[in-house]
Amino acid sequence: xxxxxxxxxxxxxxxxxxxxxxxxxxxxxxxxxxxxxxxxxxxxxxxxxxxxxxxxxxxxxxxxxxxxxxxxxxxxxxxxxxxxxxxxxxxxxxxxxxxxxxxxxxxxxxxxxxxxxxxxxxxxxxxxxxxxxxxxxxxxxxxxxxxxxxxxxxxxxxxxxxxxxxxxxxxxxxxxxxxxxxxxxxxxxxxxxxxxxxxxxxxxxxxxxxxxxxxxxxxxxxxxxxxxxxxxxxxxxxxxxxxxxxxxxxxxxxxxxxxxxxxxxxxxxxxxxxxxxxxxxxxxx
Amino acid sequence: xxxxxxxxxxxxxxxxxxxxxxxxxxxxxxxxxxxxxxxxxxxxxxxxxxxxxxxxxxxxxxxxxxxxxxxxxxxxxxxxxxxxxxxxxxxxxxxxxxxxxxxxxxxxxxxxxxxxxxxxxxxxxxxxxxxxxxxxxxxxxxxxxxxxxxxxxxxxxxxxxxxxxxxxxxxxxxxxxxxxxxxxxxxxxxxxxxxxxxxxxxxxxxxxxxxxxxxxxxxxxxxxxxxxxxxxxxxxxxxxxxxxxxxxxxxxxxxxxxxxxxxxxxxxxxxxxxxxxxxxxxxxxxxxxxxxxxxxxxxxxxxxxxxxxxxxxxxxxxxxxxxxxxxxxxxxxxxxxxxxxxxxxxxxxxxxxxxxxxxxxxxxxxxx
Numbered sequence: 001x002x003x004x005x006x007x008x009x010x011x012x013x014x015x016x017x018x019x020x021x022x023x024x025x026x027x028x029x030x031x032x033x034x035x036x037x038x039x040x041x042x043x044x045x046x047x048x049x050x051x052x053x054x055x056x057x058x059x060x061x062x063x064x065x066x067x068x069x070x071x072x073x074x075x076x077x078x079x080x081x082x083x084x085x086x087x088x089x090x091x092x093x094x095x096x097x098x099x100x101x102x103x104x105x106x107x108x109x110x111x112x113x114x115x116x117x118x119x120x121x122x123x124x125x126x127x128x129x130x131x132x133x134x135x136x137x138x139x140x141x142x143x144x145x146x147x148x149x150x151x152x153x154x155x156x157x158x159x160x161x162x163x164x165x166x167x168x169x170x171x172x173x174x175x176x177x178x179x180x181x182x183x184x185x186x187x188x189x190x191x192x193x194x195x196x197x198x199x200x201x202x203x204x205x206x207x208x209x210x211x212x213x214x215x216x217x218x219x220x221x222x223x224x225x226x227x228x229x230x231x232x233x234x235x236x237x238x239x240x241x242x243x244x245x246x247x248x249x250x251x252x253x254x255x256x257x258x259x260x261x262x263x264x265x266x267x268x269x270x271x272x273x274x275x276x277x278x279x280x281x282x283x284x285x
Numbered sequence: 286x287x288x289x290x291x292x293x294x295x296x297x298x299x300x301x302x303x304x305x306x307x308x309x310x311x312x313x314x315x316x317x318x319x320x321x322x323x324x325x326x327x328x329x330x331x332x333x334x335x336x337x338x339x340x341x342x343x344x345x346x347x348x349x350x351x352x353x354x355x356x357x358x359x360x361x362x363x364x365x366x367x368x369x370x371x372x373x374x375x376x377x378x379x380x381x382x383x384x385x386x387x388x389x390x391x392x393x394x395x396x397x398x399x400x401x402x403x404x405x406x407x408x409x410x411x412x413x414x415x416x417x418x419x420x421x422x423x424x425x426x427x428x429x430x431x432x433x434x435x436x437x438x439x440x441x442x443x444x445x446x447x448x449x450x451x452x453x454x455x456x457x458x459x460x461x462x463x464x465x466x467x468x469x470x471x472x473x474x475x476x477x478x479x480x481x482x483x484x485x486x487x488x489x490x491x492x493x494x495x496x497x498x499x500x501x502x503x504x505x506x507x508x509x510x511x512x513x514x515x516x517x518x519x520x521x522x523x524x525x526x527x528x529x530x531x532x533x534x535x536x537x538x539x540x541x542x543x544x545x546x547x548x549x550x551x552x553x554x555x556x557x558x559x560x561x562x563x564x565x566x567x568x569x570x571x572x573x574x575x576x577x578x579x580x581x582x583x584x585x586x587x588x589x590x591x592x593x594x595x596x597x598x599x600x601x602x603x604x605x606x607x608x609x610x611x612x613x614x615x616x617x618x619x620x621x622x623x624x625x626x627x628x629x630x631x632x633x634x635x636x637x638x639x640x641x642x643x644x645x646x647x648x649x650x651x652x653x
Contacts, residue, residue, distance in 0.1 A: 053653075054650075062428075092521070112514075113508070113512070115511075117514055117515055145453075148501060148502050230500075230501060230502025230504070231459045231502055232503060233653070234650030234651055239647065242643070242647065243643075244361050246646065249364065250643065
C-alpha cells in the first residue's frame with residue numbers, strides 16, 4: 001500500500017521522462033533507419049564511414065578535455081574537502097558562480113579574450129612580452145595565435161565543464177569516513193599508501209560520474225567548436241546540427257550520426273563503470 | 286530573522302519581476318472582446334522595434350515577434366511543425382522552395398493596398414513569378430567587406446577570398462549556399478548551376494584555400510565583432526550589415542566584386558496554415574507604408590522596395606541627423622541598376638543539387 005502511494009508521487013517525473021527522453025530517443029531510432037521517403041533503410045549508417053574523421057576528432061578532443069578536468073578537479077576536490085566549512089562554502093560558491101551566467105555568453109567572452117587582437121594578447125603587448133621575445137629570438141611576433149585552434153576548443157570545454165567534474169568528486173570525498181583513513185594510518189600506511197588504497201578507491205564513484213558529466217557534453221558540443229574553433233573543425237555536434245539546419249535538411253542522416261554517437265558513448269561508459277565496480281570489489285575483498 | 290529578511294527580499298524581487306512582465310505584455314489598444322494577435326518570425330536585428338509598438342497601438346493587434354538565424358533553420362522549424370507563425374520573411378530562393386512545397390498561402394492583395402507603393406522592379410520576380418504569395422521587405426547585395434588599414438591595395442575581386450597572401454585574415458560565410466556561391470562567382474560560373482563538375486571546382490577552390498590557411502574562421506553573425514575590432518581583414522557579408530559595422534569602424538570598405546555578386550530580396554509571406562491571416566495581411570500592409578519603410582531603413586540599413594521611401598531616404602536622413610547622407614553609402618545600400626545587372630539572385634535548386642551542396646560542405650568541414 002505504502003509502496004503504491006510512493007509510486008504515485010513519482011508519476012510526474014516518469015511521465016516527464018517518457019515524453020521528453022524516451023519518445024525523442026525512439027524518434028531518433030525511427031528516423032535513423034528510414035529513408036527520406038519513409039521506408040526502412042540502412043543507407044544512413046553506410047554513409048557514417050565517411051565521417052570517421054569527425055568521430056575521432058570529437059572523441060579525441062573530449063577525451064583530452066576530460067583528462068584535464070580530472071587532473072585539475074581531483075586535487076581541488078581533495079583540498080576543499082579538508083578545509084573548514086566556511087571556506088568550503090565560499091569555494092563552492094566561486095566554482096558555481098560562472099554557471100549563473102549563460103553558457104553561450106561565457107563562451108563569447110572567451111572569444112574576445114583569446115582573439116589575436118583580444119584582451120590577453122593586448123595585455124601581453126602592454127607588458128612588453130612580445131618585444132622581449134622578439135629581442136631574444138629575433139622573431140617578429142605580434143600576437144599568440146590562440147583562437148580558432150583545437151587548443152581553444154579544449155580550453156572552452158575544460159572551462160565550461162570543470163564544475164561538473166569537481167562537484168561529484170568533492171561530494172564523495174567530503175562524506176568519506178575519516179575513521180577509515182585513521183585506521184589505515186594506525187596500521188602503518190604512509191600518506192601515499194592511504195591515498196592509493198583508501199581515498200582513491202572510495203572516491204571512484206565520484207570520479208566516474210564526473211567523467212561522464214564532462215565527457216558526454218564535451219563530445220557532443222557544437223557551440224564551443226563554432227565560437228572558439230572558428231567553425232573550421234567540424235565536431236559531431238556540428239555535423240548533426242548541419243543535417244537539421246543545413247541546406248539539404250537530412251534529419252535521417254543526422255539521427256543516424258546521433259544514434260551512433262550515443263551508442264559509442266554508452267559503450268565507453270559501460271566499460272568504464274565495469275572497471276570501476278571491479279576496483280571497488282577488489283578493494284573490499 | 287536573517288531568513289525572514291532574505292525571504293522578503295526574494296519575494297519583493299520576484300514580485301517586481303512579475304509586475305514588470307504584466308506591465309509589458311498588456312497591449313495598448315486591446316478594446317475588442319477577443320484579443321487579435323499575429324505571430325511573426327524574421328531575422329535578428331531586422332526591424333525597428335518601435336514599429337511593433339506603433340502597429341500594436343494603431344490596431345490593437347498584439348505582435349509576437351520572434352527571430353531565427355537562417356533560411357535553413359526557418360525551413361527546418363516549419364518542416365518539423367515546431368512553430369505556428371503567421372508571417373515569415375525568408376529570402377528569395379527559400380520562398381520558391383516553400384511555394385513549391387505548398388507551404389505558403391495566396392495573399393489577398395485587396396487587404397494590402399500599400400503593395401501598390403512597391404517598386405515594379407521588385408514585383409513578379411523569379412521566386413514568385415505571378416506575385417501571388419509575397420510582398421518584398423528588403424533587398425541588397427552580397428559583397429566583400431574589408432579593412433582598408435589592413436590590406437595594401439583596394440580589393441576588387443572575389444579572388445581575395447581565396448588568396449594565400451591574406452592567410453589567416455579572411456572570414457568565410459558559414460553556410461553552404463553563400464560559401465560555394467562565392468567560389469562559383471570567382472570561377473565565373475552561375476550561382477544557380479546544377480553541374481556537378483562546376484560545383485566540385487568551386488569546392489576545390491574553397492578546399493585549397495582552407496588548406497593553405499586562408500580562413501581565420503567560418504562565421505555568421507560573429508563577423509560583426511571580428512570586423513569591427515580589426516580581428517580579421519576581409520570577409521564576405523551583406524551590404525546592410527556592412528553599414529552597421531561602419532558605424533563602429535570607419536576603416537571598413539564594401540565592394541561588389543567585378544565578377545558580379547548575389548543580389549537578394551527578402552519578402553514577407555503568410556503560411557498556409559496561418560490562424561491569423563487577416564492580422565498578418567494588416568501587418569504586412571503596415572510595414573509596406575512609406576513611413577514605416579523609411580523608419581525601418583534608417584534602423585536596419587537595408588534598402589526598402591517601397592519606391593517613395595527609397596527616393597525620400599536621403600532627405601529623411603538629412604532631416605533626422607542634420608547632415609547629408611554620403612551618396613556612396615546610399616549607393617551601397619541601394620545599388621543602381623548597372624550594379625544589379627551584374628548580380629544574380631539565388632534560385633531554389635533541385636533536391637539532388639541541394640544534397641551535393643550539403644555533401645561538399647560537410648567534406649569541407651572534415652578537412653583539418
